[in-house]
Amino acid sequence: MSTKTPSKLEKILDSGALAVTSECGPPRGSDPAAITRKAEMIKDYVDAINITDNQTSVTRLCSLAACIHLKQMGLEPVLQMVVRDRNRIAVQSDILGAASFDIYNMLCLSGDHQQFGDNPQGQNVFDLDSMQLLQTVRRMRDEGKFLGGDDIQRPPRMLVGAAANPFADPFEIRVPRLAKKIAAGAEFIQTQCIYNLEKFEEWMKLARDRGLHEKVHILAGVTPFKSAGMAKYMKNRVPGMDVPDDVVKRMSGVPKENQPQEGIDICVETITRLQECEGVRGFHIMAIEWEEKVPEIVERSGLYPRPQV
């Protein structure tokens, strides 16, 4: 995996250091301070910041514009792009738009179905799927070609990532699916939030058995619980999420006012344990509307200060 882009994230991953990324959800309005304020809180504690793309299909300020705000702050954005809302013309056009602002990281996703959001009657596009989006960005970058075959002037230079969910079923499909995403062009992976560590470690072992950990940088995804209620909600209501009973029990077992701290503790313990897991190359901390806790999580996990590259 030799360095192919100007991405800071790529440099850190290639250096062998554990990378730390986090994410900011754009606001449901046009105030740029809603993004820059969140970014200020975490900027010294992470290497790159994902900007989500209308997550849960709820209309928000667009990911690309939010990434540009981060770029103007001198930070390293990861543009998340879903294929739910864009056909292949819009996909390629937005990639070029991001490249024109020298955005060097992109995460390729299918996107939540619009049924979950504020426009359930809207048309879903899914012209491409996430695999084909990966292939598209790689082709644009590596071959300098549009999907239609024409040459691109000043092709994009982006590190290309994908999501992986080790917990959705059938389990036996999950490592082959990772392999397929790597074959499609994924260079880094950010996983679904990990609460079931045994299952994640089993998935990593199966990935290592196939040598996949040497072909892609896997960032383990974590999300701190704010409350026992959130743990129960994630367990019961969020599809593809695996929250073991003992984790819910642990959150419920402490008084309400101590639950946020318990959630942070679980998150730090998870990161600490997974630093020992061969093939884990970093962490993706998704502190949903709780960005102010990212510094504490990073520091207590022994991942601060961040490397300068």
Next chain:
Amino acid sequence: MIRSITQQKPEAELDRLLEGLRRVFVIGCGTCTTLTQTGGAPEVAAMKERLSQEGKLITGDLVLAVACDNLTGETLAEYGDQMDQADVLLIMTCAFGVQNIALHSGKLVVPALDTLFIGKETALGEFNEVCTQCGDCILGETGGICPVTACHKGLVNGPCGGTNNGKCEIDPDKDCVWTLIYNRLRDLGRLDAMRKLQRPRNHQAVLNPGKIRISV
């Protein structure tokens, strides 16, 4: 057999569509809408009764054998007088039937149903869409199960991350089609097919609206 699957429009919408139209001729179909109980003889009778109670005058009614068939024109001709007395034809067939009746009668038509999909009855009273007629068939690589139709996102390169106990994240009553495909390919010893990266689909295999001509 493949059927056109329909459901009745909400009463409020129907009332709006029929506003100012007092004399109504009601037409059902003996094929698909009879099966789905949306436009067979009992539903036509119930519709007549409801409209009468709302002060409409029913000039006549008819349940065509197959509303989308070319014979529809001849059958309609036999009801010419009753239809001529009507301000509107209220059609309880699928949209194919509505268009066919409009063409052959030249009368103002109002559909009483929404046409949902082309599908089949997979259990008593349960209808499933089986083909979206996309023009770019990949069934040969998916164990004969169609993800373009049966995956809510139409994903052709495997499942998203939302599969829950083999069910789809957006409808727990629906199987995740990629779980079904995985199981089928595993049983066939053809799991390799899932490794293949499917290219972006051709959404314009036939330019919409579809029209082809074969040499005969």
